[in-house]
Amino acid sequence: MKHLCIGFIGLGLIGGSIAKALRANHYPCTIVAYEKEDSVSSENLRIALSDGTINNIGHDLSVDFSNCDIIFLCAPIRVNLSYLPQLKACIKDTCVLTDVGSVKSIMHTAIASFGLDKQFIGGHPMTGSEKSGYLNSSELLLENAYYILTPSDKVEKKQVTMFTNIVKRINAIPIVLDPKDHDNITADISHVPHIIAAELVNLVKESDDPSEKRKLLAAGGFKDITRIASSSPIMWQNICLTNKDSIIHSLKKFQSNLDQVITALEEQDSEYLYQIFESAGIYRNQIPNSKGIIHRIYELYIDITDEPGAIAIIATLLGSNGVSIKNIGIIHNREFEQGVLRIELYSEEALLKAKKSLQSHNYVLYERT
Structure with a gap:
């Protein structure tokens, strides 16, 4: 060579x-x-x-x-x-x-x-x-x-x-x-999702009241689906300006889809509403778990009892097994989720090691897919 x-x-x-x-x-x-x-x-x-x-x-x-x-x-x-x-x-x-x-x-x-x-x-x-x-x-x-x-x-x-x-x-x-195919694909699967995530957060921010009840209750699912809104504003400004044609095309398609949802709601079109959720669920479940353009989060959700020292015991257990914790906290809004405690880790290796350690001590674990 x-x-x-x-x-x-x-x-x-x-x-x-x-x-x-x-x-x-x-x-x-x-x-x-x-x-x-x-x-x-x-x-x-x-x-x-x-x-x-x-x-x-x-x-x-x-x-x-x-x-x-x-x-x-x-x-x-x-x-x-x-x-x-x-x-x-x-x-x-x-x-x-x-x-x-x-x-x-x-x-x-x-x-x-x-x-x-x-x-x-x-x-x-x-x-x-x-x-x-x-x-x-x-x-x-x-x-x-x-x-x-x-x-x-x-x-x-x-x-x-x-x-x-x-x-x-x-x-x-x-x-x-092909370069244009690349830009159209990344607009759909990365650039527009970042814009939508940012605007969802802005929607909640602009709708919130002085007591910030929306911010309080936004933990859980909302925070997960808008995670990418925390990305670098300078980088995403640059991406939007350099891929504007593909992004505009994708946003207009998304805007058209939202208009159809509004019409379905106004007309109480139950079949249409069912179909959008069913088709999205089927397609999403077919998406592989390999590395993609949007960074994966390595996280576990755990059932624990509300008693003093419960979180400390888990943190100590993971630490003694060489697992570094990136973030840990109680999920108060669990309307669409299982698991009281959310643990975020740095890598897939750490995730696998954490699962093994916690399961060996009979903790009930949940993973998002």
Whole structure:
């Protein structure tokens, strides 16, 4: 296998996780990460250098990236676009450019305008975390996650094959899509759901009274379905502006569906109302539990008695078995849920370990599916 020189522009959560996965899976490569002058990420790059994830820190794209075989653009999409003129002037003809953003069409258009489409394979690892930055990156973040590839029509097949093999080597699952198909799909399954979640929260906020009864009673199901509304507002502003056509199309379809629901309610159309819930339930139950574009929550719900020390006993039990708890609390609004105590964990491994520990002590557990 050929030894490659791989460059990273942006070594945060996703870039750092890809680099760590390359190292963990012993891919033969030299890794260089770009550092701008006065960069706030300087300390993280020093850590990546000292822990062996990267080999070099580059300060001049025209010098340090001119020999790269692959360059990962892992900064926000508008920042990635700003680097294209410099990269056009310095990279070799055989270098593959790729990115990791959740919007693809705008990137392909810009790439074509710079005449770089023979070298571009768009990428979107469908994984992530609510935490950002290199310090939160992990070689396991991409494990069994779908990794969407949107190669330019002009890129050579051997380059696509080479990059696909790299994706497989880091234990992700490559799927090739057309850029516009990608953007339409992500609008439906990620971008619009984030907008809807945000607006549901705003609806409750704007409807609440000074005593904030809605906020008090919103625990449980409402908080679960609107969890993604807590995502970075800057990131989602950027996504909305760069994928606006697909998002607008999807929102108009959703708006039409809501109009039909309103009509059904006004006309007391019981059959229509039954069908929307039945069809949604059937389709949702067919959705696999593999990693997807919206981050999974690792959580357990437990029946416990209301007595002093009950929560402390569980926390101690999990701690003694090496399980770190991300969040823990009593669920007061359980209208559609079972389990008094909700425990949120950091990983699937922690979830499995917690289940085993608690079941061995005869606790009754519930999982959301």
